[in-house]
Amino acid sequence: MRPSRTALACAAVAFLNALAWLLLTPPFQVPDEPQHLAYAQYLAETGKLPRHIPGRVFSDEEAVATGNVRLNDV
Numbered sequence: 780m781r782p783s784r785t786a787l788a789c790a791a792v793a794f795l796n797a798l799a800w801l802l803l804t805p806p807f808q809v810p811d812e813p814q815h816l817a818y819a820q821y822l823a824e825t826g827k828l829p830r831h832i833p834g835r836v837f838s839d840e841e842a843v844a845t846g847n848v849r850l851n852d853v
Contacts, residue, residue, distance in 0.1 A: 813837060813841070813845075816841060817829075817837050817838065817841060820838055820840075820841065821838075
C-alpha cells in the first residue's frame with residue numbers, strides 16, 4: 780500500500796522545516812538549550828528529576844565544554 784500524495788507532501792514539508800531549523804540555528808544558541816542539557820545531565824547522573832534552585836543551573840563540565848568549543852562566541 781503506497782502513501783497518498785498528501786501524506787508525502789506533508790512529510791516533505793516537515794523534513795524541509797526540520798532541515799531549515801537545523802541549518803539556521805547555531806548549536807546551544809537557542810534561549811533554553813543550556814537548561815535542557817543541564818536537566819538531562821542531572822537526570823542521567825542522579826536518576827531523579829531536578830528541582831528548581833535559584834542560582835547557577837549549569838555544571839562545571841558544561842561550562843568547560845561550551846567554553847572550549849567557543850559556542851558562546853556569536
